[in-house]
Amino acid sequence: MPRPKSMISGKICVDKAKKAHNCQNNSAHRIQCGDKRLKVPNGRSWDHYCSSCAISFLNNDISKLGNLVGELED
Numbered sequence: 519m520p521r522p523k524s525m526i527s528g529k530i531c532v533d534k535a536k537k538a539h540n541c542q543n544n545s546a547h548r549i550q551c552g553d554k555r556l557k558v559p560n561g562r563s564w565d566h567y568c569s570s571c572a573i574s575f576l577n578n579d580i581s582k583l584g585n586l587v588g589e590l591e592d
Contacts, residue, residue: 525583527559529559533555534555535552544571547570549566556571556572
């Protein structure tokens with residue numbers, strides 16, 4: 519039996535910044551040392567997003583997935 523597929527990478531995670539840097543979505547958003555951030559693989563490196571940008575991305579994706587489920591159930 520094949521294992522279930524996922525639309526999101528298992529490597530996406532939340533971690534704490536070890537030093538201050540800018541969000542990769544919006545350079546006006548500064549991530550301070552110790553702040554939570556979303557860590558997303560990008561090739562052999564990682565992209566890091568501040569909490570507010572990450573929440574926005576995740577909420578948009580949740581709504582898109584919900585719409586797809588609705589279309590499949592009709």
